Amino acid sequence: MTQMDHIALDEQARAILRGNDRGGYTVPTAGLYPYQWNWDSAFAAWGFAQFDVGRAWQEVETLFSGQWPNGMVPHILFHKPDPGYFPGPDVWGTQGKGPILSSGISQPPVAATFVRAIWEKDRAAGEPRARALFPRLRDWHRWFMDWRAEDGAICITHPWEAGRDNAPDWDGAMAAIDPVGVGEYTRRDTSHVDPAMRPTKYDYDRYIWLVQLGKRLGWDEAALKEHNPFRVADPTMTFILLRANRDLAAMGRALGEDVSEIEEWTAALEAGAAALWNEDLASYDAKDVRAGRFAGCVSSASFLCWYGGVDDDRMLAQVERVWGAVRYPVPSHDPESPEFNAKRYWRGPTWCIINALIGIGMADAGHAAQADQLRTGTAALVARHGFAEYFDPTDGSPAGGGTFTWTAAVWLGWASPSAGRA
Ligand code: DGY
Numbered sequence: 001m002t003q004m005d006h007i008a009l010d011e012q013a014r015a016i017l018r019g020n021d022r023g024g025y026t027v028p029t030a031g032l033y034p035y036q037w038n039w040d041s042a043f044a045a046w047g048f049a050q051f052d053v054g055r056a057w058q059e060v061e062t063l064f065s066g067q068w069p070n071g072m073v074p075h076i077l078f079h080k081p082d083p084g085y086f087p088g089p090d091v092w093g094t095q096g097k098g099p100i101l102s103s104g105i106s107q108p109p110v111a112a113t114f115v116r117a118i119w120e121k122d123r124a125a126g127e128p129r130a131r132a133l134f135p136r137l138r139d140w141h142r143w144f145m146d147w148r149a150e151d152g153a154i155c156i157t158h159p160w161e162a163g164r165d166n167a168p169d170w171d172g173a174m175a176a177i178d179p180v181g182v183g184e185y186t187r188r189d190t191s192h193v194d195p196a197m198r199p200t201k202y203d204y205d206r207y208i209w210l211v212q213l214g215k216r217l218g219w220d221e222a223a224l225k226e227h228n229p230f231r232v233a234d235p236t237m238t239f240i241l242l243r244a245n246r247d248l249a250a251m252g253r254a255l256g257e258d259v260s261e262i263e264e265w266t267a268a269l270e271a272g273a274a275a276l277w278n279e280d281l282a283s284y285d286a287k288d289v290r291a292g293r294f295a296g297c298v299s300s301a302s303f304l305c306w307y308g309g310v311d312d313d314r315m316l317a318q319v320e321r322v323w324g325a326v327r328y329p330v331p332s333h334d335p336e337s338p339e340f341n342a343k344r345y346w347r348g349p350t351w352c353i354i355n356a357l358i359g360i361g362m363a364d365a366g367h368a369a370q371a372d373q374l375r376t377g378t379a380a381l382v383a384r385h386g387f388a389e390y391f392d393p394t395d396g397s398p399a400g401g402g403t404f405t406w407t408a409a410v411w412l413g414w415a416s417p418s419a420g421r422a
Pocket of ligand 1: 086
């Protein structure tokens with residue numbers, strides 16, 4: 001890539017963030033995702049931090065303005081009605097639970113790590129904003145420890161909570177759901193994007209059935225913990241919360257806060273991460289808590305161990321095998337497994353956000369050559385194929401939504417040769 005190329009791409013990425021800005025929050029992409037999504041928004045903040053630090057803070061503050069009194073930060077905030085998306089606020093039925101109409105589940109807590117990175121851009125100017133966000137982040141992390149931890153591993157209660165909606169990791173737990181009474185509904189996602197790149201009707205029936213269950217139980221966490229058949233310990237959540245906790249503790253120390261509770265969570269999460277090691281697979285894996293069974297999946301989330309601060313050489317052998325099987329790593333699912341599908345959302349495609357988290361973790365752990373290979377490979381993918389939502393790992397062809405916020409943010413924060421690496 002010439003210098004001219006990457007400067008033009010930097011400009012395009014900034015224009016995508018500006019174009020998806022709806023005034024204080026950023027949509028992932030127009031049409032397909034018309035609201036504020038939790039982890040998309042945290043990535044957007046990281047992207048903005050590379051050229052407009054004030055706007056970066058505002059993105060996270062808007063996200064936390066939707067925090068529920070129990071500490072949960074929802075995965076979608078429905079700031080303004082939009083008939084182009086399903087399921088909207090009426091289906092979720094969360095009215096009265098939080099300050100803004102929202103979904104009833106959360107999403108991977110990357111926010112604390114990006115808040116720390118934003119703060120690093122200007123410590124003195126950012127301190128009041130970091131100080132205001134610190135207790136809110138801590139309340140959110142406590143909510144995960146209270147309601148999602150099983151022996152220290154963090155569970156999801158809906159495939160949408162992991163952000164990896166249709167990953168084969170959930171197939172076993174999804175098969176145990178009989179979506180009886182789900183009724184008729186009209187999907188909107190497949191009118192924006194080729195249905196072959198989206199989850200199937202089989203998946204959607206179960207997604208909606210789980211939302212209806214949450215609504216019926218008034219989004220009461222204790223009731224859901226008892227009655228929800230879907231509870232899967234997830235490497236995405238576990239490694240990401242582990243990392244976020246370490247960054248939150250570092251922020252807390254710098255602010256003169258007591259971080260002993262956060263340090264206890266970190267120790268619990270380290271034990272939880274170790275319990276996700278599947279010896280038969282020689283990999284970190286998801287585990288269905290209800291059935292007591294590993295999923296048997298090497299996914300891109302398995303490679304988040306380094307990001308979580310778990311330096312595990314056993315995963316380097318998996319990296320070589322999985323990356324070597326495709327042209328553009330990291331495939332979201334093992335390309336040598338029968339479930340692999342190069343186009344269908346989280347069953348194979350490469351996602352730049354996961355690449356960035358894996359690459360940051362590898363660099364931190366001292367695996368510089370692999371980290372650099374991943375970063376330059378991701379840069380080549382975007383330079384050749386654009387700022388798509390995700391990509392076919394076999395040939396790089398773009399998939400899902402276009403002009404995508406988090407792909408632009410990852411470009412600015414990490415993949416671009418001019419990225420600050422913050
Ligand atoms: C969707 O609508 O596809 C989202 O992933 C749900 O969060």
